[in-house]
Amino acid sequence: MEPQNASDQARLRQTESPRLRRMWGSRARRRSSVILYLALVLAGAPLLSGGIVVDVTEGRGIAALGALLTIFVAVAVLSTRLSRATRMSLPHRLLDERQRAERDTAHRVAHTTMGVLLTVVFVGAVYPVTFSPPEVVFPSWLVAPMLWTLMMVHVSLPACYLAWTQPDEPFDDEDPDELP
Amino acid sequence: MPTESRGETVHNRIAMLRAERGVSRRQLAEALGVHYQTVGYLERGEYSPSLHLALRIAGFFEVPVEVVFSTEPFPRIGR
Numbered sequence: 001m002e003p004q005n006a007s008d009q010a011r012l013r014q015t016e017s018p019r020l021r022r023m024w025g026s027r028a029r030r031r032s033s034v035i036l037y038l039a040l041v042l043a044g045a046p047l048l049s050g051g052i053v054v055d056v057t058e059g060r061g062i063a064a065l066g067a068l069l070t071i072f073v074a075v076a077v078l079s080t081r082l083s084r085a086t087r088m089s090l091p092h093r094l095l096d097e098r099q100r101a102e103r104d105t106a107h108r109v110a111h112t113t114m115g116v117l118l119t120v121v122f123v124g125a126v127y128p129v130t131f132s133p134p135e136v137v138f139p140s141w142l143v144a145p146m147l148w149t150l151m152m153v154h155v156s157l158p159a160c161y162l163a164w165t166q167p168d169e170p171f172d173d174e175d176p177d178e179l180p
Numbered sequence: 181m182p183t184e185s186r187g188e189t190v191h192n193r194i195a196m197l198r199a200e201r202g203v204s205r206r207q208l209a210e211a212l213g214v215h216y217q218t219v220g221y222l223e224r225g226e227y228s229p230s231l232h233l234a235l236r237i238a239g240f241f242e243v244p245v246e247v248v249f250s251t252e253p254f255p256r257i258g259r
Contacts, residue, residue, distance in 0.1 A: 096214040098227050170220020173205050 008094055015084055018172065024085035025169035033085070034160045037078045041152045044071040045145035079156050086162035102162060110157035117153065121146065188228075191250050195223040197241045211240050 014020075024030060047068045083089040086106075087099060095103065125146070129138050198208055198219075205223075209216040212233065221227035222237075229237065238245040 096218050097230055097233060098218045098221060099215065167221075167224075167226055170205070170217050170224065172216055 004093065008091070011090055012094060015087055015090055020084065021169060021172075024081075025171075027164075027166065027168050030082075030085055030163035030166070033078060033082060034163050037075065037082065037156060037160065040071055040075050040078065041149060044068060044075065044152075045149050047071065048144040048148050049141045075152060079152075079159070082156060082159040082163050086159045086166065088159045088162065102166070103158070106158040106161045109161050110154075113157060114150075114154055117150065121150065189251065190228050191253050192222060192225070193248055193254055194219065194237060197243070197248065198223075201241065208237075208240065212236050 047064055080089075087095065088103070088106075092100060092103070125138055125142075129136055194208075198205070205219045206216045209219045212219075214233070218227065222229060234245055234249055238248050241248065
């Protein structure tokens with residue numbers, strides 16, 4: 001886990017800063033961030049189904065577009081923070097054996113979960129349309145919210161899993177601010 | 181502290197040895213090439229090391245590996 005170059009050193013410094021570790025060491029805090037992240041993703045889904053682009057060109061829906069952009073930014077910021085909190089932002093070579101094992105488990109769980117989710121979506125969306133009369137079509141307003149939710153869950157599921165399951169981080173006994 | 185993985189419990193005396201030798205978590209972690217939190221998780225029994233890491237930990241303290249790790253609980257010293 002030795003840094004190979006200046007970029008590695010910068011990444012490690014950023015992720016391992018005592019202030020950041022103090023902030024994210026608590027499992028309760030990490031879990032509340034996961035809940036907030038999922039809530040934001042779910043809140044963004046209905047906004048994507050409303051034909052906002054058409055509304056804006058017709059002079060309506062500015063508030064909805066503002067809300068959607070706010071959610072995009074909040075989701076991006078929170079996703080980045082969760083990645084740093086769980087060290088998903090670091091390359092594999094900078095992790096030790098415990099961290100690599102945890103990341104591998106997170107990827108395995110996320111892969112299985114996404115497989116289940118995609119199967120449910122496939123069966124729910126494609127099966128009824130394929131085996132129904134020709135007048136039954138898949139509702140197009142559902143496509144964007146569904147893709148948004150699947151994409152955001154896929155992107156952050158490993159970090160969310162780690163944030164949720166990792167216990168409170170042990171304190172650094174050389175950092176006077178962290179001594180119990 | 182015991183680590184339970186797939187029903188296999190591994191007890192270790194890392195915290196005791198570290199305190200006895202006056203070594204901080206960070207010093208031990210740097211000598212082993214792991215994160216200091218990994219030493220913390222080992223001491224809390226929340227992580228079971230690979231055989232390679234277990235041997236390096238024993239090597240650091242210059243004791244046989246069975247002095248540091250055991251499948252049976254270590255006897256308590258004192259009351």
